[in-house]
Amino acid sequence: MKTSIKFDVKKTVQYWLEGAEYDLGVADAMFEKGKYPYALFMGHLALEKLLKSLVVRATGNHAPVYSLSSIASRKNCPESATKDYKSSCSVYGIPFRSSLSG
Template identity: 45%
Template sequence: MDLKKQVGYWHRGSLSDIDTAGILIEKNKYPEGMFFCHLAIEKILKAVYVKTQSEFAPKSHNLFMLSEKAGIDLKDDIEYFFGILMMYQTQGRYPEPSPVVHSKTQIFQFLDKTKEVRAWLEKML
Protein backbone atom coordinates (compact mmCIF):
# COMPACT_ATOMS: atom_id res chain seq x y z
CA MET A 1 0.00 0.00 0.00
CA ASP A 2 1.40 3.41 -0.90
CA LEU A 3 1.87 6.14 1.69
CA LYS A 4 -1.11 8.26 0.61
CA LYS A 5 -3.37 5.23 1.05
CA GLN A 6 -1.79 4.58 4.44
CA VAL A 7 -2.66 8.10 5.60
CA GLY A 8 -6.26 7.54 4.46
CA TYR A 9 -6.40 4.13 6.12
CA TRP A 10 -5.31 5.48 9.51
CA HIS A 11 -7.50 8.58 9.18
CA ARG A 12 -10.64 6.57 8.37
CA GLY A 13 -9.90 4.17 11.22
CA SER A 14 -9.59 7.08 13.62
CA LEU A 15 -12.95 8.48 12.52
CA SER A 16 -14.62 5.11 12.98
CA ASP A 17 -13.02 4.56 16.38
CA ILE A 18 -14.12 7.92 17.80
CA ASP A 19 -17.68 7.13 16.72
CA THR A 20 -17.43 3.71 18.37
CA ALA A 21 -16.05 5.30 21.55
CA GLY A 22 -19.05 7.61 21.74
CA ILE A 23 -21.51 4.75 21.27
CA LEU A 24 -19.84 2.63 23.95
CA ILE A 25 -19.66 5.49 26.44
CA GLU A 26 -23.31 6.37 25.85
CA LYS A 27 -24.13 2.73 26.71
CA ASN A 28 -22.15 2.99 29.98
CA LYS A 29 -19.31 0.82 28.64
CA TYR A 30 -16.69 3.20 29.97
CA PRO A 31 -13.47 1.12 29.86
CA GLU A 32 -14.33 -0.11 26.37
CA GLY A 33 -15.20 3.41 25.23
CA MET A 34 -11.95 4.78 26.60
CA PHE A 35 -10.06 1.99 24.84
CA PHE A 36 -11.57 3.22 21.58
CA CYS A 37 -10.68 6.82 22.49
CA HIS A 38 -7.09 5.62 22.71
CA LEU A 39 -7.41 3.86 19.35
CA ALA A 40 -8.81 7.01 17.73
CA ILE A 41 -5.81 9.03 18.91
CA GLU A 42 -3.33 6.26 18.08
CA LYS A 43 -4.60 6.01 14.52
CA ILE A 44 -4.68 9.76 13.84
CA LEU A 45 -1.12 9.95 15.21
CA LYS A 46 -0.12 7.20 12.80
CA ALA A 47 -1.74 9.12 9.93
CA VAL A 48 0.24 12.22 10.90
CA TYR A 49 3.41 10.13 11.23
CA VAL A 50 3.03 8.67 7.73
CA LYS A 51 2.26 12.13 6.31
CA THR A 52 5.19 13.89 7.99
CA GLN A 53 7.82 11.15 7.89
CA SER A 54 6.97 9.59 4.50
CA GLU A 55 7.25 6.07 5.86
CA PHE A 56 4.94 3.47 7.32
CA ALA A 57 3.86 3.99 10.91
CA PRO A 58 5.59 2.16 13.76
CA LYS A 59 3.76 -0.85 15.16
CA SER A 60 3.26 0.67 18.57
CA HIS A 61 0.38 1.70 20.82
CA ASN A 62 2.49 4.23 22.72
CA LEU A 63 1.00 7.68 22.13
CA PHE A 64 4.07 9.46 23.50
CA MET A 65 6.46 7.63 21.21
CA LEU A 66 4.21 8.08 18.17
CA SER A 67 3.93 11.81 18.87
CA GLU A 68 7.66 12.20 19.29
CA LYS A 69 8.50 10.26 16.13
CA ALA A 70 5.94 12.31 14.17
CA GLY A 71 7.62 15.50 15.39
CA ILE A 72 4.60 16.68 17.37
CA ASP A 73 5.26 18.93 20.35
CA LEU A 74 2.69 18.10 23.02
CA LYS A 75 1.48 20.64 25.56
CA ASP A 76 1.42 19.55 29.20
CA ASP A 77 -2.36 19.06 29.28
CA ILE A 78 -2.23 16.76 26.26
CA GLU A 79 0.67 14.79 27.73
CA TYR A 80 -1.34 14.31 30.92
CA PHE A 81 -4.38 13.24 28.90
CA PHE A 82 -2.32 10.77 26.87
CA GLY A 83 -1.25 9.22 30.18
CA ILE A 84 -4.90 8.62 31.01
CA LEU A 85 -5.58 7.10 27.60
CA MET A 86 -2.51 4.86 27.92
CA MET A 87 -3.91 3.51 31.19
CA TYR A 88 -7.12 2.48 29.46
CA GLN A 89 -5.39 0.88 26.49
CA THR A 90 -3.30 -1.25 28.83
CA GLN A 91 -6.40 -2.20 30.81
CA GLY A 92 -8.15 -3.15 27.57
CA ARG A 93 -5.34 -5.46 26.49
CA TYR A 94 -4.27 -7.05 29.76
CA PRO A 95 -6.43 -8.45 32.58
CA GLU A 96 -5.01 -6.26 35.32
CA PRO A 97 -7.34 -4.26 37.55
CA SER A 98 -7.22 -0.53 36.93
CA PRO A 99 -5.79 1.47 39.84
CA VAL A 100 -8.02 4.42 38.93
CA VAL A 101 -11.77 4.58 38.47
CA HIS A 102 -13.16 7.67 36.77
CA SER A 103 -16.66 9.04 37.18
CA LYS A 104 -19.26 9.19 34.44
CA THR A 105 -18.72 12.95 34.22
CA GLN A 106 -14.97 12.49 33.83
CA ILE A 107 -15.43 9.85 31.14
CA PHE A 108 -17.63 12.18 29.10
CA GLN A 109 -15.03 14.92 29.56
CA PHE A 110 -12.37 12.50 28.30
CA LEU A 111 -14.50 11.75 25.24
CA ASP A 112 -14.77 15.48 24.53
CA LYS A 113 -11.02 15.90 25.05
CA THR A 114 -10.35 13.00 22.68
CA LYS A 115 -12.46 14.69 20.01
CA GLU A 116 -10.66 17.99 20.59
CA VAL A 117 -7.16 16.49 20.41
CA ARG A 118 -8.11 14.33 17.45
CA ALA A 119 -9.35 17.42 15.55
CA TRP A 120 -6.11 19.26 16.38
CA LEU A 121 -4.04 16.35 15.05
CA GLU A 122 -6.25 16.00 11.98
CA LYS A 123 -5.31 19.55 10.96
CA MET A 124 -1.75 18.27 10.50
CA LEU A 125 -2.79 16.00 7.64
Protein backbone atom coordinates in the same frame (compact mmCIF):
# COMPACT_ATOMS: atom_id res chain seq x y z
CA MET B 1 13.73 -12.13 -7.55
CA LYS B 2 12.95 -9.34 -5.14
CA THR B 3 9.99 -7.10 -5.85
CA SER B 4 9.30 -3.90 -4.04
CA ILE B 5 5.89 -2.48 -3.35
CA LYS B 6 5.61 1.27 -3.62
CA PHE B 7 4.53 2.90 -0.36
CA ASP B 8 1.55 5.16 -1.00
CA VAL B 9 1.60 7.89 1.64
CA LYS B 10 -1.80 9.33 0.69
CA LYS B 11 -3.57 5.95 0.87
CA THR B 12 -1.87 5.09 4.15
CA VAL B 13 -2.85 8.42 5.73
CA GLN B 14 -6.42 7.88 4.53
CA TYR B 15 -6.40 4.35 6.01
CA TRP B 16 -5.39 5.65 9.45
CA LEU B 17 -7.88 8.54 9.32
CA GLU B 18 -10.77 6.26 8.37
CA GLY B 19 -9.84 3.85 11.15
CA ALA B 20 -9.67 6.70 13.66
CA GLU B 21 -13.07 8.00 12.60
CA TYR B 22 -14.62 4.54 12.95
CA ASP B 23 -13.03 3.96 16.37
CA LEU B 24 -14.22 7.36 17.58
CA GLY B 25 -17.75 6.44 16.51
CA VAL B 26 -17.49 3.21 18.49
CA ALA B 27 -16.18 5.20 21.47
CA ASP B 28 -19.21 7.50 21.25
CA ALA B 29 -21.58 4.52 21.11
CA MET B 30 -19.90 2.86 24.09
CA PHE B 31 -20.05 6.13 26.04
CA GLU B 32 -23.77 6.51 25.34
CA LYS B 33 -24.33 2.97 26.67
CA GLY B 34 -22.35 3.73 29.83
CA LYS B 35 -19.49 1.43 28.84
CA TYR B 36 -16.87 3.95 29.90
CA PRO B 37 -13.75 1.73 30.00
CA TYR B 38 -14.47 0.58 26.44
CA ALA B 39 -15.20 4.15 25.34
CA LEU B 40 -11.83 5.25 26.71
CA PHE B 41 -10.03 2.35 25.07
CA MET B 42 -11.59 3.07 21.68
CA GLY B 43 -10.77 6.75 22.10
CA HIS B 44 -7.19 5.73 22.78
CA LEU B 45 -7.14 3.67 19.57
CA ALA B 46 -8.55 6.62 17.64
CA LEU B 47 -5.83 8.87 19.03
CA GLU B 48 -3.17 6.31 18.11
CA LYS B 49 -4.44 6.17 14.53
CA LEU B 50 -4.60 9.95 14.24
CA LEU B 51 -1.00 10.20 15.44
CA LYS B 52 0.05 7.53 12.95
CA SER B 53 -1.59 9.47 10.12
CA LEU B 54 0.37 12.58 11.15
CA VAL B 55 3.65 10.68 11.30
CA VAL B 56 3.09 9.05 7.91
CA ARG B 57 2.17 12.40 6.36
CA ALA B 58 5.17 14.15 7.91
CA THR B 59 7.81 11.46 7.34
CA GLY B 60 6.60 9.48 4.35
CA ASN B 61 7.24 6.27 6.31
CA HIS B 62 5.16 3.70 8.17
CA ALA B 63 4.46 4.21 11.86
CA PRO B 64 4.20 0.55 12.93
CA VAL B 65 4.58 0.92 16.70
CA TYR B 66 1.78 0.98 19.27
CA SER B 67 3.36 3.25 21.86
CA LEU B 68 1.80 6.70 21.66
CA SER B 69 4.94 8.28 23.08
CA SER B 70 7.05 6.54 20.42
CA ILE B 71 4.69 7.63 17.66
CA ALA B 72 4.55 11.20 18.90
CA SER B 73 8.30 11.50 19.32
CA ARG B 74 9.10 10.42 15.77
CA LYS B 75 10.87 12.92 13.60
CA ASN B 76 8.67 15.61 12.07
CA CYS B 77 5.53 14.77 14.04
CA PRO B 78 3.89 18.15 14.71
CA GLU B 79 4.35 19.09 18.37
CA SER B 80 0.95 20.79 18.50
CA ALA B 81 -0.72 17.51 17.59
CA THR B 82 0.86 15.60 20.47
CA LYS B 83 0.90 18.16 23.28
CA ASP B 84 -0.39 16.81 26.60
CA TYR B 85 -1.74 13.57 25.05
CA LYS B 86 0.17 11.31 27.44
CA SER B 87 -0.88 13.07 30.62
CA SER B 88 -4.48 13.21 29.39
CA CYS B 89 -4.57 9.48 28.69
CA SER B 90 -2.78 8.66 31.92
CA VAL B 91 -5.39 10.55 33.94
CA TYR B 92 -7.94 8.01 32.79
CA GLY B 93 -5.69 5.02 33.35
CA ILE B 94 -5.36 4.12 29.69
CA PRO B 95 -2.40 1.78 29.43
CA PHE B 96 0.21 2.39 26.78
CA ARG B 97 1.01 -0.64 24.66
CA SER B 98 4.71 0.12 24.42
CA SER B 99 5.61 -3.34 25.72
CA LEU B 100 4.13 -4.79 22.53
CA SER B 101 6.08 -2.58 20.17
CA GLY B 102 9.60 -2.78 21.53
